[in-house]
Amino acid sequence: MxxxxxxxxxxxxxxxxxxxxxxxxxxxxxxxxxxxxxxxxxxxxxxxxxxxxxxxxxxxxxxxxxxxxxxxxxxxxxxxxxxxxxxxxxxxxxxxxxxxxxxxxxxxxxxxxNHSEVLARVQTYLKVQQLIRQLESKNDQLKELNELKNKFLGMVSHDMRNYLAAIKGYSQILKEDKEELPEETQDQFLSFIFKSSENMLKMVNDLLDVSVIESGKLQLDLQPESLKSLINHHIMINQFFADKKNICLQSKLPDVPKCRIDSNKIGQVIDNLISNAIKFSESGTTILISLKEQEGKLIFSVKDEGPGISDEDQAKLFQHYQKLSARPTAGESSSGLGLAISKKMIQAHGGCLNVTSQLGSGTTFWFEILLK
Ligand SMILES: Nc1ncnc2c1ncn2[C@@H]1O[C@H](COP(=O)(O)OP(=O)(O)OP(=O)(O)O)[C@@H](O)[C@H]1O
Ligand SMILES: [Mg+2]
CATH class of the missing domain: 3.40.50.2300 (Response regulator)
Structure with missing residues (x-):
């Protein structure tokens, strides 16, 4: 042998x-x-x-x-x-x-x-066998993807139904029993309707992003931009929510050269990272937002004092529709799409998005983009 x-x-x-x-x-x-x-x-x-x-x-x-x-x-x-x-x-x-x-x-x-005939027949059937195995493994992958997609659709429909049910329910009460409701309650119901439609719109926009990314049609409008100004803009937008939760936003943003980015897409990522830090942290904590230039790259990071993320959760963090152990601390909406989209947007810029975290000791998300 x-x-x-x-x-x-x-x-x-x-x-x-x-x-x-x-x-x-x-x-x-x-x-x-x-x-x-x-x-x-x-x-x-x-x-x-x-x-x-x-x-x-x-x-x-x-x-x-x-x-x-x-x-x-x-x-x-x-x-x-x-x-x-x-x-x-x-x-x-x-x-x-x-x-x-x-x-x-x-x-x-x-x-x-016949020497050549034996070799030829053996080669042919081994090749066929190899192709069958490849086909079977592709088939298994497709089945898995299909299951994932069904699960994803199920969760999306469930969330959409909740938002729609709230909009329908509160608007119906306002339509039918408006006269009997105190003005304060009417305002409260209107806010519920507004919040639900806002959440639904964000979800639909995120889903559209996912579908553009998945079909490989993500297009970037690259322009020389100041990352520092973009970050400041998104800190300002998120300041209101941080104040509401008594969370302190600190920033360390030195002047850095402009870089070629699609400011809408990178803005979306910055917003998701800052809003996540606020969403999953408790009142009284501090979030540090920094930017630095290092070895031809710009590095942006958001460090929080939130619950931290276990190794097991970190492995799923950048996949679609992952609502993990950390839940919003003040009833904010969470659809689990933000990080998957963010990762793809940063990758489309040739950069990378990463996390360092330990359960119980806060989390730092950071991305780097090449200064070209
Ligand atoms: N800073 C953080 N600290 C702890 N857990 C976090 C943090 N950021 C994200 N996570 C966990 O990762 C999950 C996925 O985050 P992701 O941003 O993708 O979705 P989301 O914030 O839940 O919803 P959205 O689609 O609105 O962004 C969150 O649901 C949360 O469990
Ligand atoms: Mg998010």
Whole structure:
């Protein structure tokens, strides 16, 4: 038997009760394949379980269980039924050929062996086998993606229904019982309607972003921009929400050169990182927003004193629709799309978005973009 590592070459099991045949086939194949040999059907069955060959060359006429029966057994077992079997026979009478195919064989090789023919047939079926495996693995991936997409659609519809139900419910009460409601309650209901429609609009916009990103059609309008001004603008927008939660926003923003970015897209990322830090932190904490220039890159970071993110959650953080252990601390909306979109937007700029965090010790999200 060849003693090359079985991982380097495709594995072939040759089954024949005649040692001369085994020797000839081994000589033809050993240069390109890892060979294992069996001298009976029973031995072939137990070796197949252990060796898991990519292809089996199987003699038809053998004492004990013959080639056809061996093949039938291989085809009836879950773990061996996909291994292609090529029969070896002295003469290929039509009825033998038909029976061989009926038992699940893929082809015949006749004795005396023709060196090139053996190699050609073996190569062909190994190639077919390899293509089948690739197809199966693609199929599994597609099934997984489809399940993910269904789950995603289910969650989106659920959230949308909640927002719509609130809009419908409160507007109906206002329409039918407005006279009986105190003015303060009417205002409160109007705010609920406004907030729900705002959340829904954000969700629809995020979903549109996801679909543009997924279809590979994300386009950037790159212009030389001041990242510092953009950050200041988004700090200003978020200041109101931070004040409401008694969270202190601190910033360290030195002057840095302009960089070529799509300010809408990068603004969206900055906004998501700052609003996340506010959303998942408790009152009385501080958030530090910084920018620095380092080795031809601009690095933006948001460091909070929030709940931190476990390693397990960090592994899912940048996937779509991940609402993880940390939940908003003041009833803010959360659809779990922001970070997945942010990551893609930063990648589209040739940069990277990352996180460092430990459960219980706050979180730092940061991205870097090349100064070109
Ligand atoms: N600073 C943070 N501290 C702790 N957990 C965080 C932080 N930022 C994000 N997370 C966790 O990661 C999840 C995903 O964040 P992401 O920004 O993608 O979604 P979201 O903020 O929930 O919703 P949205 O789509 O509105 O951004 C959050 O639901 C939260 O559990
Ligand atoms: Mg977010």
């Amino acid at each position: 060849n003693d090359t590592s079985p991982t380097d070459k495709p594995k072939i099991l040759i089954v024949d009760d005649t040692p001369t045949n085994l020797n000839i086939l081994e000589e033809i194949l050993e240069e390109n394949y890892f060979i294992s040999i069996a001298q009976s059907g029973t031995q072939a069955l137990s070796l197949t379980e252990k060796f898991m060959p990519d292809l089996i060359l199987l003699d038809v006429n053998m004492p004990g269980i013959d080639g056809f029966e061996t093949c039938r057994k291989l085809k009836s077992q879950k773990n061996t039924h996909t291994i292609p079997v090529i029969f070896i026979t002295a003469r290929a009478e039509p009825e033998d050929v038909i029976q061989g195919f009926n038992e699940g064989g893929v082809d015949y090789i006749t004795k005396p062996f």
